[in-house]
Amino acid sequence: MHNTRELLPGIHWVGGNDRRLDRFENLFPLTNGVAYNAYVILDERTALIDTVDNAISELFMENVKQVLGGRPLDYLVINHMEPDHCGNIVNIIREFPNVTLIGNTKTFQFFEQFYGVDIQGKTLLVKDQDRLSLGQRTLKFYSAAMVHWPEVMMTYDEDDKILFSADAFGTFGAHSGGLFADETDYLNDYLAETRRYFANIIGKFGPQVQALMKKLSQDEIDIIAPLHGPVYRKDDLGYIVNKYELWSTYRPEVNSVLIVYATMYNNTTFAAEVLASQLAQRGIKGIKLMDVNQLDVSYLIAEVWKYAHVVIATPTYNADIAVKMHTFLHDLVALNVQNRSVSLITNLTWAGKPAEIVWGYLEKLKNITLVGETVTLKSTVKPDNEAPLIALAEAIVSHLSRT
Numbered sequence: 001m002h003n004t005r006e007l008l009p010g011i012h013w014v015g016g017n018d019r020r021l022d023r024f025e026n027l028f029p030l031t032n033g034v035a036y037n038a039y040v041i042l043d044e045r046t047a048l049i050d051t052v053d054n055a056i057s058e059l060f061m062e063n064v065k066q067v068l069g070g071r072p073l074d075y076l077v078i079n080h081m082e083p084d085h086c087g088n089i090v091n092i093i094r095e096f097p098n099v100t101l102i103g104n105t106k107t108f109q110f111f112e113q114f115y116g117v118d119i120q121g122k123t124l125l126v127k128d129q130d131r132l133s134l135g136q137r138t139l140k141f142y143s144a145a146m147v148h149w150p151e152v153m154m155t156y157d158e159d160d161k162i163l164f165s166a167d168a169f170g171t172f173g174a175h176s177g178g179l180f181a182d183e184t185d186y187l188n189d190y191l192a193e194t195r196r197y198f199a200n201i202i203g204k205f206g207p208q209v210q211a212l213m214k215k216l217s218q219d220e221i222d223i224i225a226p227l228h229g230p231v232y233r234k235d236d237l238g239y240i241v242n243k244y245e246l247w248s249t250y251r252p253e254v255n256s257v258l259i260v261y262a263t264m265y266n267n268t269t270f271a272a273e274v275l276a277s278q279l280a281q282r283g284i285k286g287i288k289l290m291d292v293n294q295l296d297v298s299y300l301i302a303e304v305w306k307y308a309h310v311v312i313a314t315p316t317y318n319a320d321i322a323v324k325m326h327t328f329l330h331d332l333v334a335l336n337v338q339n340r341s342v343s344l345i346t347n348l349t350w351a352g353k354p355a356e357i358v359w360g361y362l363e364k365l366k367n368i369t370l371v372g373e374t375v376t377l378k379s380t381v382k383p384d385n386e387a388p389l390i391a392l393a394e395a396i397v398s399h400l401s402r403t
């Protein structure tokens with residue numbers, strides 16, 4: 001049984017969901033699965049925009065055949081050669097032996113590396129801003145290198161004004177009936193996961209996203225159709241493009257404070273709570289506390305993209321700091337986090353230099369401002385820690401009021 005949707009006359013979604021997948025890339029936890037989008041264009045010639053992960057091959061092939069209704073498939077546009085999207089190219093070639101594969105040099109290099117299937121004579125090599133007529137419609141191909149892999153392209157349907165945007169504008173989370181963002185409870189069900197997807201998958205490549213958005217500004221876009229999650233149109237377009245402007249330039253969404261802490265016996269947690277209370281009493285709204293040992297690091301990273309100020313609170317552990325705090329700090333560096341203010345709280349019982357270890361990571365980041373004096377606890381929060389915590393809250397509030 002197929003399950004497809006018409007986006008516009010002649011443009012059909014032929015993707016599907018994997019609700020049983022626990023971890024995207026075997027790494028990022030999923031609580032509501034993931035959607036793999038692919039699209040068929042019916043014109044004088046037919047085109048398929050990307051395929052899907054091999055977890056949903058059977059449904060996908062049925063969807064494509066149902067939409068084609070017995071017509072041959074003329075083109076397969078390969079915007080992205082990561083296996084969650086290219087997992088059915090070989091099936092498509094088997095089903096439609098006369099199909100022409102559209103990609104760039106790296107696309108076909110990666111195809112050879114992953115599949116080793118002979119596609120000689122079946123390919124059409126395209127460069128940035130090349131065009132292809134399907135009859136009534138013209139497709140324009142944009143190189144989008146490193147949004148997320150080096151071969152990534154986006155495809156713009158000049159007549160329907162649809163941008164098939166590959167991973168960009170994608171999210172974790174399966175479709176629950178609604179395909180368009182305006183058919184979902186987007187703010188509750190998708191926004192946080194769209195941010196987590198961006199920060200962890202694409203966040204490192206902000207300059208490439210910016211370059212691409214500049215290039216795309218010459219085109220009028222009515223619909224953004226990514227490879228994962230909801231399709232954007234109407235008012236949602238401006239909303240998501242604005243988020244991408246902020247995220248890709250490493251500008252925070254809220255002028256508030258994220259406190260990322262490690263703790264063994266809740267003593268460092270208590271310091272985080274005292275600081276949070278002092279901040280709230282001074283007018284900071286929406287403060288968030290997150291425990292590195294309880295949460296997957298991808299959730300912490302997502303919130304770093306949202307918040308202007310990050311407090312890092314950690315005890316020593318084995319004369320070092322908490323292992324998962326290392327993971328968090330490592331990811332801040334790996335994902336190119338920039339333009340944040342930070343403060344530190346450390347806790348040691350007998351020995352260690354936690355502030356130096358934390359700062360060893362932070363000093364690798366661009367445009368990071370250390371705010372306030374580091375608060376140093378000895379095992380527990382004591383009355384003489386109150387004044388330094390209040391002073392830190394005042395320094396943070398003062399700093400945020402100026403940014």
Ligand code: FEO
Nearest residue numbers: 082084148167227
């Ligand atoms: Fe959804 Fe970069 O793959």
